[in-house]
Amino acid sequence: MNFSLNVFNYYNIFMKDLRLKVLRNERVGKHTYLMILELKEHIDIKPGHFVMIKPNDTFDPLNRRAFAIADVEYDSLYIYYDIVGKGTSIMSSLKEGDSVDTLMPLGNGLFEPSVDKLNIVLAGGIGISGVSLFCKLLKAKNLNFKVYYGARSKEHIVMLDWFEKYGIPIEIYTDDGSFGKKGFVTDALENLENANIYACGPTPMLKSVQAISKQKGFDSYISLENPMACGYGVCLGCVVKSKNGYIRTCVEGPVFKSDEVML
C-alpha cells in the first residue's frame, strides 16, 4: 500500500468496507430488532465505535445508516436497531444468509472509563446498545460502575438477556412505571456525588445530563446519534456546534465531553 507515514499517524484507526452476511435478524422489542452479522476477520472495535450499514443495493434509500456496535463476540457483530424509516424498515426484512454493506470501525471520540471514580452509565431507549460494549469493558477491568437504563415502557425494553449473560446488574426506569422505577433515567443522578457520567440516548436526555453535570461538576461524556450521510468525515452533514465551531459527530465523536458540545 502506498500510504504516507503521515496518513498512518493522523488517527490510529483504519476503516474497512466489508460486505457481511446476516446470521440472525429478529424482533426483540416493540420497535427494536437485533441483527447479528458474520465477521470473518478481526476488527479492533472499542466502546463508542459505530458502523455504517446499507441494507440493499438500490438507491432508495441512498445512504448507509449509522448504528452503535452493541457487542462483538468471536465472529459475530451485534446491532440493535429501532425501525424509524425506510432504511431500517428494509433492514428489518432481511433474512439469514442475506448480506449488507458495512463500513467500520468509525469514530475517534470513544468511551474511556475512570479508574478511580465511580463510572455511571446512562442509557435511554435504543441508546442501550451504544453503552453495552462499554459496560462489558468496565466489567472486564473490574472497575467501579453502575448502569441505569430508561425506556418508554416495559415492551420497549431490550438487551436484558445480554446484561444477564455478562452478569452486569442494571437498574431500569420507565416513563409509565410499567417496569422498574417510574421516572426518567436521569433521576439516578440526583443523589450522586463525585462520579463520571457516560450517556447515550435521545437529545432531551443528553441535554438533561449536560445540565446536571454542569451543576454538580461531573465529568460527563455523551454519545450523539446525528443522522449521517457518509459516517467517515467527508460529507459534513452530521456536525454539532462546539466552542470551536461545527465539528463532526462521526470523526471527532460520536462520544464528546458533555461541556464541549451545544445540543
Next chain:
Amino acid sequence: MDKLEIELFGIKFKNPVWVASGTFGYGVEGAKIYDISKLGAVVTKGLSLRPREGNPMPRIAETPCGMLNSIGLQNPGVEAFIKKIYPIIKDIDTHFIANVFGETEEEYMEVIRILEDVPKIVAYELNVSCPNVKKGGVVFGQDPVVLRSLIEKIKAFAKKPLLVKLSPNVTDITEFAKICIEAKADGIVLINTLVGMKIDIYNERPFLATKTGGLSGPAILPIAVRMIWQTYEKYGKAIPIIGVGGITTHIDALEHILAGASAVQVGTANFYKPLSPLDVIEGIKNHLDTKNLKHFKELIGRAHRLDIK
C-alpha cells in the same frame, strides 16, 4: 501506455476517475479506507480565504435516489489547509486539485495566489456554482458578465490550469461554457448540484435549515449527461469537459465519457459506496478489454458520431 492515462491541460493523470469536491474532504479520510493514490485526482473540499463555519443543521436530507445538502462551504480556510492538512497528504502519489471559493473577486484571487506555491495542487477548480451560500458561489456562475471578469482576472496571473465548475441551474449551460472558453479557462466541470427542496410533513416546514439545498446522487445522472452532451456538441473541440453528477458505477462514468467528458468525478457515491471510484476504474478497464479498445480516449464524445454530417 496505460489504457486509462490521459493528459489534460498539460498535466498527466494516471486515469480519468477523480473524486468530486465536497464528497472526499481533503483526502485524509478516504486514505484510511483505501489506497487513494489509485485515483486520477482528488478535488478538495472548497477552500476560502478565511475559515467558514458553514450552515446551521439540518444540512442534509435524503430524497428519492438522491440527497440534498446545504453544508455552506464549511472549511478551515486556505492557510489552515496548508499548515495542518497539506503535510498529511503531500506525499500521496496522486494529483490534488483545489476547489476555490470566494465571496468577492479579490477573495477568489487571493486564495489562488496562496495556492500557487503549493506543489501538490496541480490545478484549480473554480467554484462558481455552490447554491448554498448567500454571497459568492452561484452568484458568479449565473451572471455571464461577472463570470467572464472573474476568469479573465485569474487567468491573467495564475500559473496553474483553471477549471470552472458550472451551475446546472441556468437556462442554457452552453452560454456559460462559451464564456469559459472565451475567457481562456483550461477546462469546464459539469455539473454542480441542482437546487431542490424537501418539506418535513410532521413539523410542516422546510426540512433543511437553509430551506433549499443542492440535489446530488444517482437522480441527477441524466441531467449531467445531457448537459455534457449539449456542451460537447457545441464546444467539444475547444475545451476539455470533466463530467460529474450521479456516477456510482463504470456504466454511469462511460455515459459521461461517451457524451463528451474527458475525465469524470465520483461524488455522492463516496458516501454510500466508498470504494465506488476503484470499481469505476476497474469497470472502465474491463469495458475497454471487452470492446477491444486500445485507450479510453477513443470513447470520449463517441456517442455523437452518428450526428456528425
